[in-house]
Amino acid sequence: xxxxxxxxxxxxxxxxxxxxxxxxxxxxxxxxxxxxxxxxxxxxxxxxxxxxxxxxxxxxxxxxxxxxxxxxxxxxxxxxxxxxxxxxxxxxxxxxxxxxxxxxxxxxxxxxxxxxxxxxxxxxxxxxxxxxxxxxxxxxxxxxxxxxxxxxxxxxxxxxxxxxxxxxxxxxxxxxxxxxxxxxxxxxxxxxxxxxxxxxxxxxxxxxxxxxxxxxxxxxxxxxxxxxxxxxxxxxxxxxxxxxxxxxxxxxxxxx
Amino acid sequence: xxxxxxxxxxxxxxxxxxxxxxxxxxxxxxxxxxxxxxxxxxxxxxxxxxxxxxxxxxxxxxxxxxxxxxxxxxxxxxxxxxxxxxxxxxxxxxxxxxxxxxxxxxxxxxxxxxxxxxxxxxxxxxxxxxxxxxxxxxxxxxxxxxxxxxxxxxxxxxxxxxxxxxxxxxxxxxxxxxxxxxxxxxxxxxxxxxxxxxxxxxxxxxxxxxxxxxxxxxxxxxxxx
Numbered sequence: 001x002x003x004x005x006x007x008x009x010x011x012x013x014x015x016x017x018x019x020x021x022x023x024x025x026x027x028x029x030x031x032x033x034x035x036x037x038x039x040x041x042x043x044x045x046x047x048x049x050x051x052x053x054x055x056x057x058x059x060x061x062x063x064x065x066x067x068x069x070x071x072x073x074x075x076x077x078x079x080x081x082x083x084x085x086x087x088x089x090x091x092x093x094x095x096x097x098x099x100x101x102x103x104x105x106x107x108x109x110x111x112x113x114x115x116x117x118x119x120x121x122x123x124x125x126x127x128x129x130x131x132x133x134x135x136x137x138x139x140x141x142x143x144x145x146x147x148x149x150x151x152x153x154x155x156x157x158x159x160x161x162x163x164x165x166x167x168x169x170x171x172x173x174x175x176x177x178x179x180x181x182x183x184x185x186x187x188x189x190x191x192x193x194x195x196x197x198x199x200x201x202x203x204x205x206x207x208x209x210x211x212x213x214x215x216x217x218x219x220x221x222x223x224x225x226x227x228x229x230x231x232x233x234x235x236x237x238x239x240x241x242x243x244x245x246x247x248x249x250x251x252x253x254x255x256x
Numbered sequence: 257x258x259x260x261x262x263x264x265x266x267x268x269x270x271x272x273x274x275x276x277x278x279x280x281x282x283x284x285x286x287x288x289x290x291x292x293x294x295x296x297x298x299x300x301x302x303x304x305x306x307x308x309x310x311x312x313x314x315x316x317x318x319x320x321x322x323x324x325x326x327x328x329x330x331x332x333x334x335x336x337x338x339x340x341x342x343x344x345x346x347x348x349x350x351x352x353x354x355x356x357x358x359x360x361x362x363x364x365x366x367x368x369x370x371x372x373x374x375x376x377x378x379x380x381x382x383x384x385x386x387x388x389x390x391x392x393x394x395x396x397x398x399x400x401x402x403x404x405x406x407x408x409x410x411x412x413x414x415x416x417x418x419x420x421x422x423x424x425x426x427x428x429x430x431x432x433x434x435x436x437x438x439x440x441x442x443x444x445x446x447x448x449x450x451x452x453x454x455x456x457x458x459x460x461x462x463x464x465x466x467x468x469x470x471x472x473x474x475x476x477x478x479x480x481x
Contacts, residue, residue, distance in 0.1 A: 093372050094365040101357050134359045 065131035100131030112146030288420030297469035305460030327392035363392025375407025
C-alpha cells in the first residue's frame with residue numbers, strides 16, 4: 001500500500017521518491033562542470049540497439065540555459081518543455097534572461113508537488129542545469145525529490161561514481177579554468193565512466209554555455225579534436241613513466 | 257477568456273454594466289515629465305501639481321518615485337492610475353527582493369513589465385491613463401525609456417511626456433549632448449521646466465528633480481518665475 005502511492009511509510013520514508021532516484025541511476029551518465037564564466041555539460045550516448053539512434057540527453061532551454069538529463073527521457077522532455085516555457089514567458093515580460101537560480105527553484109517546486117499528492121508520481125529524471133545569471137555561470141542538480149543543489153562539478157547516471165572521483169580530485173581548479181580546459185576535463189570524466197571502452201565522438205555529446213557564448217551543443221568534429229588532444233597528453237604521461245592511477249572498479253548496476 | 261466576461265460584453269457592447277467598467281476620461285492629472293541621460297546617470301524633473309480639470313487643485317503631488325535599487329519612474333496623466341501602477345511595481349520589487357539571490361530587476365526589466373501592463377489594459381479598453389518615464393542605471397549602464405497609455409514604448413537619450421513633447425524636446429534636441437555634467441543637466445532641465453511654466457496652463461511653480469546615479473537622491477526645487 002505504502003509503496004505504490006507517494007505516501008509515508010511507517011519508517012518515515014517516501015518510497016516512491018526513493019525509487020524515482022533509483023531510476024536516475026539507471027540512465028546513462030551525464031556530467032556537468034563550471035568555471036566562473038563557463039559551464040559545460042557532457043553525456044554518454046546510449047542507443048537501444050545498434051540499429052537505432054541514440055537518446056537525446058542534452059536540451060537547450062534558452063540562449064543562456066541548457067540541461068542534461070539522466071533517467072526517464074520522457075519525463076525529461078516534459079520538464080524541458082516546462083523550463084522553456086518559463087524562460088520564454090520571463091523574456092517576453094522583462095526582455096531579459098531568466099536567472100538560472102530562479103528557474104531551478106521553480107523546477108524544484110514543481111517536482112515537490114509530485115511528492116505530496118498521492119495520485120501523482122515523482123518525475124523519474126535527474127537534471128543537471130547549466131546556465132548564467134548576473135553573477136556568472138552556475139551548475140545545479142535537480143532531483144526527483146524536489147531538492148536542488150548547486151555544484152562546482154557533478155555526475156549522474158550509471159557508473160557516475162568513477163566520474164565523480166575524477167572530478168573530486170580536480171574540482172578546485174575549475175573556477176579559474178579556461179573554456180578549453182573545462183571541456184577537456186568534462187571529456188576526461190566521461191572517459192572514466194566508460195570503464196575501458198574507447199572514447200570517440202559518437203559515444204558522447206558535449207554542450208557549452210558561457211558569458212557571451214549562447215548555449216549550444218558542440219559539433220562532433222570539434223569534440224573529436226579535443227578527444228584526440230586528450231589522448232596525446234595521455235600517451236605523454238604514460239611514456240613519462242608516471243604512476244598509473246587506480247581506477248576504482250565499480251559494480252555497475254544492470255545497464256538497461 | 258472568462259465566459260462570464262463575454263456575456264456581459266455582449267449585453268451592452270462597450271457600456272459599463274455590473275462588473276465591467278472602463279476608464280473613460282481622467283480626473284486628477286499631472287502634466288509633463290522630462291528625463292535626460294547625463295554623464296553619470298539619469299536626471300528627471302516633474303512639477304508637483306495635480307490638476308482637477310482646469311483647476312490647479314493639488315500642489316504637492318509627488319510624480320517621481322524610485323523603484324527598487326536601480327530605477328526611477330515619473331508619470332503624467334491620471335494620478336490615481338499612477339498610484340495603482342506604484343502598487344503593482346511595489347509588489348514586483350517585493351517578490352524580486354524575496355528571492356534574495358543577487359539578481360535584481362533593472363530599469364530595462366521594469367520598463368518592459370510596464371509596457372506589458374499598459375498594453376494589456378489598452379487591449380481590454382480599460383487603459384491606465386498615464387504616460388510613464390522610466391529611467392535607471394544598472395551596472396554602469398544608463399537606461400531611459402517611456403511607455404504611453406496605449407503601450408507605445410521606446411528608449412531615448414531624452415524623454416518628455418505631455419506638453420513637454422512640444423515645448424521641451426526642441427530645447428533638448430538642440431542642447432543635449434553625451435557628456436552633460438550634473439550641473440549642466442540640472443540647468444537644462446530647469447530651462448525646460450521654465451518654458452513649461454510659462455506656456456503650459458497646468459504647470460505649477462514647485463518642482464521635483466531626481467537624480468539617479470548609483471544611488472538615488474532627490475531635491476525639491478521651488479521655481480520662481
